[in-house]
Amino acid sequence: MTKKIAIIGASGYTGAELIRLISSHPEMEITALAANSKAGLAMSTVFPFLRHLDLPTLVTWEQIDFSQIDLCFCALPHKTSQEVIPHIAQHTKVVDLSADFRLRDPAAYKEWYGNDHAAVELQKSAVYGLTEFYRDEIKAASLVAGTGCNAATGQFTLRPLIGAGVIDLDNIILDMKCAVSGAGRSLKENLLHAELSEGYNAYAVGGTHRHMGEFEQEFSAIAGKPVTVQFTPHLIPANRGILSTCYVRGESGEILQAFYDAYANEPFVKVLPFGEMPSTHDVRGSNFVHIGVKDDRIEGRSTIVTVLDNLCKGSSGQALQNANLMLGIEETTGLMMAPLFP
Known part of the structure; x- marks a missing residue:
């Protein structure tokens, strides 16, 4: 059964990279795209290189019904993610591409990012998203924190x-x-x-x-x-x-x-x-x-x-690799494309 996917923060580089990768994924369908600053625009307007794809129009993240989503990729800046993800995580699995859930210790987060964490309980439960070393934990996770590139x-x-x-x-x-x-x-x-x-x-x-x-x-x-x-x-x-x-x-x-x-x-x-x-x-x-x-x-x-x-293995490709595991899909699905050269 095809998995329904949402991407919030879809107007950034990592959001666009996720769309590029998922567009040829045989077991995923992008059903919602959010970018609050560009809500109402077509993705072909924001990223003309995606104009060949039939994609949802951008909305605000608050307009998405996450109870109808199998997994959400969150490609928002740090500090913003920790304010938004608690609302999403009540309804669906989340792969976060920001820095907000990478560090397990709230004091360490404050040391490196300069602010108190707004979702400490979720921070404690997040699984670090370096797939090759946390594979078993990722399979069972509801929130995975992608690594820095x-x-x-x-x-x-x-x-x-x-x-x-x-x-x-x-x-x-x-x-x-x-x-x-x-x-x-x-x-x-x-x-x-x-x-x-x-x-x-x-x-x-x-x-x-x-x-x-x-x-x-x-x-x-x-x-x-x-x-x-x-x-x-x-x-x-x-x-x-x-x-x-x-x-x-x-x-x-x-x-x-x-x-x-x-x-x-x-x-x-x-x-x-x-x-x-x-x-x-x-x-x-x-x-x-x-x-x-x-x-x-x-x-x-x-x-x-x-x-x-x-943008790929350091962020969006890693995120898709983790999402595959979280959804019970073969880990390499949608990711075995050859590098671009020259």
């Missing part, structure tokens, strides 16, 4: 290594190059073409990026003790993609084997032969993650390069 990239790199005990936990450096779509669709002066193109810059330097909260929560839980990484993201003049270069102290052969062991049966995570390095071009527009490992000329040190598409 940077946080997902870093965790695909480091979770298996921390779990296997093959790296020095006090010497981890994450250097990420992030495409501009990760900043969302709202107008920002520094994202104007004239100010972004032909250069790139570091931001959130000194460990101030909000995804650090996810790193510390998840890595410390695996290690059984506090783990802090050195992380600097960089904004690059590209539309899609994240490339993470991770520097660790550990033997490259053991690191590669830890990846093979962790991802041997994962359909979306591809570990490359030793010494091969991936490019964001290899995963563009897809739900795949590619990981490469190389030893360093400094003895005992290794470099790991991980790439994914921030």
Whole structure:
């Protein structure tokens, strides 16, 4: 039986990506789309690249009867999600793409996002949405909190290594190059073409990026003790993609084997032969993650390069992968499309 799907926040990049993915999903039908700022408009007006699809007209989220919906994707900004989702979650399953339910500790949420959480009980019950590591919990969940795109990239790199005990936990450096779509669709002066193109810059330097909260929560839980990484993201003049270069102290052969062991049966995570390095071009527009490992000329040190598409595997593709599990659908359904190249 086809599942009825709603998307709120449908006028943003992640909302549009969800529509793109679900439009060819054999077991899902989009029956409601909400974007309060653009209510009343056709999706073909907001996103002309979707004009070939027969989609519902945009409404406000309050106009949707969620009792008639099997699952709702919430693609609203953080702080807004926690105000809206308690109303929706009374009626249907929810996959949230914002940051509001990623952190389990309300104090940690306030530390990284600057405000008290408005739905603490739901926050406690939400399942973290990194599918490959929370698969069983996601299957039984009514609310799944999608990861940050940077946080997902870093965790695909480091979770298996921390779990296997093959790296020095006090010497981890994450250097990420992030495409501009990760900043969302709202107008920002520094994202104007004239100010972004032909250069790139570091931001959130000194460990101030909000995804650090996810790193510390998840890595410390695996290690059984506090783990802090050195992380600097960089904004690059590209539309899609994240490339993470991770520097660790550990033997490259053991690191590669830890990846093979962790991802041997994962359909979306591809570990490359030793010494091969991936490019964001290899995963563009897809739900795949590619990981490469190389030893360093400094003895005992290794470099790991991980790439994914921030809008797909880092957000909307991950959300659909989780929704499949929540609805009892084969996990890979609607997500096995080949990357776009060039």
